[in-house]
Amino acid sequence: MNTTPTRALVISAHPDDMEFGAAGTLAKWTDKGIEVTLCIATDGSTGTQDRSLMGAGLAALRADEASDAAAILGFKEIVWLGHRDGYVEYSLDLRRDIARVFRRGRPHRFMVMDPAPTVEDRFVNHPDHRAVGQASLDTVLTAGTTPGHFPELLLDEGLEPWRGMRELWIMGPGFKPVVSDISSTIERKIQALLCHASQLGDESAREQVDGWLRELAGAQGAKAGFSYGESFQIITQGPGFHDDEPPADDYLDLARTPADPLA
Numbered sequence: 001m002n003t004t005p006t007r008a009l010v011i012s013a014h015p016d017d018m019e020f021g022a023a024g025t026l027a028k029w030t031d032k033g034i035e036v037t038l039c040i041a042t043d044g045s046t047g048t049q050d051r052s053l054m055g056a057g058l059a060a061l062r063a064d065e066a067s068d069a070a071a072i073l074g075f076k077e078i079v080w081l082g083h084r085d086g087y088v089e090y091s092l093d094l095r096r097d098i099a100r101v102f103r104r105g106r107p108h109r110f111m112v113m114d115p116a117p118t119v120e121d122r123f124v125n126h127p128d129h130r131a132v133g134q135a136s137l138d139t140v141l142t143a144g145t146t147p148g149h150f151p152e153l154l155l156d157e158g159l160e161p162w163r164g165m166r167e168l169w170i171m172g173p174g175f176k177p178v179v180s181d182i183s184s185t186i187e188r189k190i191q192a193l194l195c196h197a198s199q200l201g202d203e204s205a206r207e208q209v210d211g212w213l214r215e216l217a218g219a220q221g222a223k224a225g226f227s228y229g230e231s232f233q234i235i236t237q238g239p240g241f242h243d244d245e246p247p248a249d250d251y252l253d254l255a256r257t258p259a260d261p262l263a
């Protein structure tokens, strides 16, 4: 039985979320031949303080930026859900949209945003992140995996429920218990993030982001003895949820941190 994951699906709210939280890990996956699809829920149309730029023009610019980043990371494709940036609400429509992408993509690994309202004692999590994160989690139970939920997906669109997901990865921004070693892909992570020029400002701001990202990835990696890391919560659904055993070959570069985060 082949237990090596071959497909991964990542759901983000905005065009640059994945780069902050998971690009180093995803670059490693594509290097290993895993097919990665990125689904971005919003159009990114309000992410600016520049009044002359906001709206459809910004959305088009950010779509190009996201494509450039996806090319650096070796993704198969980007799927856009087209929700309005900043206005995402948790709704059954959102859950159905994500379930549709989940059933089409049939991912072995499903990576989602953290729906927590606050991030440690540092900041409030963006409302779009919370809504998209929660709807993504809820896709795993019922919407993506059970024929009677959104039966129109099956009956009208021919999308079978998918029960082959083996791992659910919840990405940052806060520190999570499992650290992925991204020492070999930190440069690509930074290059991918720097593709989002509309979000970064001038050259000195770009240098600041570069430095800040190295510092953050260094701190996350240090918790597990890696030069650079990204951290995740990884949930493996219990027996009966999928047919295959979880893969073992891919975990040499993952480390769990001590139970006490201050230790």
Ligand SMILES: [Zn+2]
Pocket (backbone or CB within 6 Å): 013, 014, 016, 017, 126, 129
């Ligand atoms: Zn975001």
